[in-house]
Structures are given as C-alpha cells and as structure tokens.
Amino acid sequence: MDNRAGEMDVFLRVVDSGSFSEAARQLRMTPSTVSKLISRIETRLGVRLLERSTRRLSLTAEGQIYYDRSQTLLADLAEIERDLSNGATSPGGTVRVTASVGFGMVAVEPLLPAFWQAYPDIVVDLSLSDEIIDLYLDRTDIAFRVGALSSSALTARRLGTAPRKFVAAPAYLARHGTPRSLHDLAGHRCLGLNFRRSVPLWAGYADSCPLLANNGETVRRMALAGMGLARMGEFHIREDLRTGALVEILQNDSAGDSEDIHMLFLGTDRMPHRVRAFIDFMAPRLKAFLEGGPLTP
Numbered sequence: 050m051d052n053r054a055g056e057m058d059v060f061l062r063v064v065d066s067g068s069f070s071e072a073a074r075q076l077r078m079t080p081s082t083v084s085k086l087i088s089r090i091e092t093r094l095g096v097r098l099l100e101r102s103t104r105r106l107s108l109t110a111e112g113q114i115y116y117d118r119s120q121t122l123l124a125d126l127a128e129i130e131r132d133l134s135n136g137a138t139s140p141g142g143t144v145r146v147t148a149s150v151g152f153g154m155v156a157v158e159p160l161l162p163a164f165w166q167a168y169p170d171i172v173v174d175l176s177l178s179d180e181i182i183d184l185y186l187d188r189t190d191i192a193f194r195v196g197a198l199s200s201s202a203l204t205a206r207r208l209g210t211a212p213r214k215f216v217a218a219p220a221y222l223a224r225h226g227t228p229r230s231l232h233d234l235a236g237h238r239c240l241g242l243n244f245r246r247s248v249p250l251w252a253g254y255a256d257s258c259p260l261l262a263n264n265g266e267t268v269r270r271m272a273l274a275g276m277g278l279a280r281m282g283e284f285h286i287r288e289d290l291r292t293g294a295l296v297e298i299l300q301n302d303s304a305g306d307s308e309d310i311h312m313l314f315l316g317t318d319r320m321p322h323r324v325r326a327f328i329d330f331m332a333p334r335l336k337a338f339l340e341g342g343p344l345t346p
Contacts (some may be wrong), residue, residue, distance in 0.1 A: 054126060057119035059086050060098070067106060090115075107128065117188050125321050136247055140322035141170030148193035151263035151285040153177040156335055156344065157193065163346030164330050171323045179242070179264045190324045192313040195282065206313045206332060209339030211282040213306045215299040216289070221275040222296065228278070231302050238277035240268045282308065283341060310339060 062072040063083060073080045098112035108116060128142045148157050153175065161173060164291040165229050181194070198205060202328075217227075228234055236257075243261040259277060262268050265285055272279040273294055280303070297303075312332060314324065338344050 052122065056086060056090055057123055059083060061101070061116065061119055061123070063087060063106065064108065064112075069106075070275060092227065100330050113241050121188055140168060140326050142321065142323045143172040144191065144323050144327045145174040145176075146191045146193075146327070147176045147178065148190050148265045149179045149195050150177045150284065151179075151196055151269070151306045152193055155285055155287075156338055158333070158335055159344050160331060160346060164327070167330065168323070168326050171326065173327070177264075179197075190314060190321075191327060194311050194313055196308045197315075198311060200311075203313045203315060205313050206328070208308055208310045208312055208332065208335045209306045211284050211339060213280055213282055213291075213303060213308065214286065215278060215280050215303050216272060216286055216295040216297055217278045218273055218275040218294065219274075219296055222276065222298070224275070227298055229299075231299065234250060234278070240271050240277040240279045244270065248302075262330075310335075 056059060059072065061080075062075055063069060066075060069080045069083045069087075072078075073083045076083070087099065094111070094115070096111040097109050100107045100109060108215065124142075132298045142337070145305060146157070154177065157175070161175075164173070176189075193208075197210065216262055228237060238257045238259050240260045240262070241258050242265070243263055257277075260268065260271050262271075265281060268279050269281060269285060269289070271277065272281070278298070283290075284297055288299060312328065312335075314320075314328060334345060
C-alpha cells in the first residue's frame with residue numbers, strides 16, 4: 050500500500066530529532082527500519098535527501114525542499130481531518146502571504162479587518178518586501194506581484210494595471226523649480242530603488258540620486274519630506290495626490306507607463322479552503338481598487 054504521508058512523517062521526525070535512533074524511539078520503530086524507509090524514499094525520488102555522518106545528519110538542497118513541502122502537505126492533511134471531524138463550517142489555519150511594501154500597506158492591510166470578520170479562524174502571516182521570493186522555498190501560499198512576471202508553474206490572476214507617475218512635494222518644486230521633461234532633470238534630486246527588478250530610471254538624466262531604497266514606501270516618505278522627485282505607482286500615492294501632499298509632474302513622459310499587478314498562488318487543485326477564501330475575498334476588492342474605486346470591505 051502506498052503510504053507516502055507516513056513516509057513523510059518519518060522523514061520529518063528524523064530531521065527534527067537529528068538522528069535515526071531518536072526518530073525510531075519516538076515512533077516505536079527500530080533504527081534499521083527508519084534508515085531503510087529513508088533510503089526507499091531517496092531511491093524512489095532519485096535524489097539524496099540527507100547527508101549522513103557519524104556525528105550528525107544534514108539536509109541536502111533537495112532534502113530541504115522535501116522537508117518544507119512535506120510539512121505543508123501534512124499540516125493541510127491534518128487541517129482537513131480536523132475540520133471534517135469537528136463539522137467546521139468556517140475554514141481555519143494559516144495563510145502565508147507576501148506583497149510589496151507599498152501594495153501591502155495601501156491595498157492589502159486595510160482589507161484585513163473585514164476579512165477577519167468573515168473568517169475569524171484564519172491567521173494571515175503577512176510579509177511585506179519588494180524583493181521577489183520563491184513561494185515553494187518560503188512556504189508561501191499567495192504573492193502579490195507588481196511588474197512583469199517570469200515564467201513559472203504558478204497560477205497567476207491579474208488584478209489590474211497600476212499607472213506610474215512622476216511626483217514631487219510642492220515644497221521641493223518651490224525650491225528647485227518644476228521640470229518639464231526628463232531632459233530638465235539635471236540638477237534635480239531624484240529618489241530611486243535598489244532592488245533587483247528595478248530599472249535605473251534616472252540614469253543619463255539626473256545628476257544627483259541621494260536615495261536608493263529597497264522599497265517604494267521609503268521613496269514615498271522622502272518625496273513627501275521634499276527630498277526629491279520620485280516615480281510611484283498610482284495606487285501608492287493616490288491619497289497624496291488627492292490631498293496635494295504630492296503633485297504630478299512630467300505627465301508627457303509617464304504616458305503609457307504602467308505595471309500589471311497579479312496575485313500568484315500554487316495552483317488550484319485541492320487548494321486549502323483557507324487559501325481559496327483569502328483569494329476569493331481579496332481579488333474582486335483589489336481589482337475594483339486598481340480600477341480607481343475605493344477599498345470597499
């Protein structure tokens with residue numbers, strides 16, 4: 050009989066306990082049986098999962114992936130059985146989500162209170178970063194991505210398009226003047242980004258870039274403080290433009306400049322209820338927001 054879930058459980062015990070003998074003791078098996086079972090998994094997969102020495106065990110790169118995915122799969126299995134045995138009508142558990150700093154703060158976080166009203170038993174493990182993470186290796190369920198997508202096996206749901214605008218604080222423009230084109234940027238202070246997917250926008254135009262930040266929110270705050278010019282996604286500065294805290298400039302140079310925003314997740318087959326609930330709640334609301342509407346819980 051195929052008992053891969055049981056094999057995964059044994060493998061996790063070996064890694065967590067640090068030895069075949071301790072895992073065998075916990076599982077009431079013999080160390081020889083545990084060792085043979087791990088070898089059988091490695092033979093079936095065609096890769097080595099553990100590096101063995103007389104002093105300790107260590108995971109190979111493939112072993113780390115197998116460990117992480119096994120943890121997730123067994124946790125999902127336990128949750129399914131728990132929900133069914135308890136007759137649960139509302140999904141529970143943890144949804145691991147990542148988003149860029151700006152989109153997470155402006156769009157995702159404000160919707161969380163209403164989400165918890167609908168699903169009080171779901172824990173949202175939210176990480177904000179403008180760096181691209183690997184959903185598999187970081188055991189993340191959902192990622193909100195701004196910009197072009199690389200090809201992958203992930204499922205992508207397009208939420209909308211974010212126009213990018215050049216902006217500055219009125220105080221900055223009063224001191225330094227308002228540029229009419231990118232060719233007027235000589236002498237201006239321009240705020241930029243340093244993460245890998247960013248494009249060196251100001252290269253060849255600006256003489257001074259006093260800030261290179263790893264997230265858009267820091268750039269926004271420095272722009273609000275009058276420290277320089279910035280290029281930001283419209284969703285990130287919508288309220289600042291409405292109140293006049295920031296002013297749009299260089300409209301002709303930003304025409305047609307936009308980035309798509311997607312929600313990425315690990316497929317649709319047998320998706321945990323908690324993940325499906327989060328996707329179905331967030332997607333239509335964020336889509337409406339990116340179309341220019343308010344964030345409506």
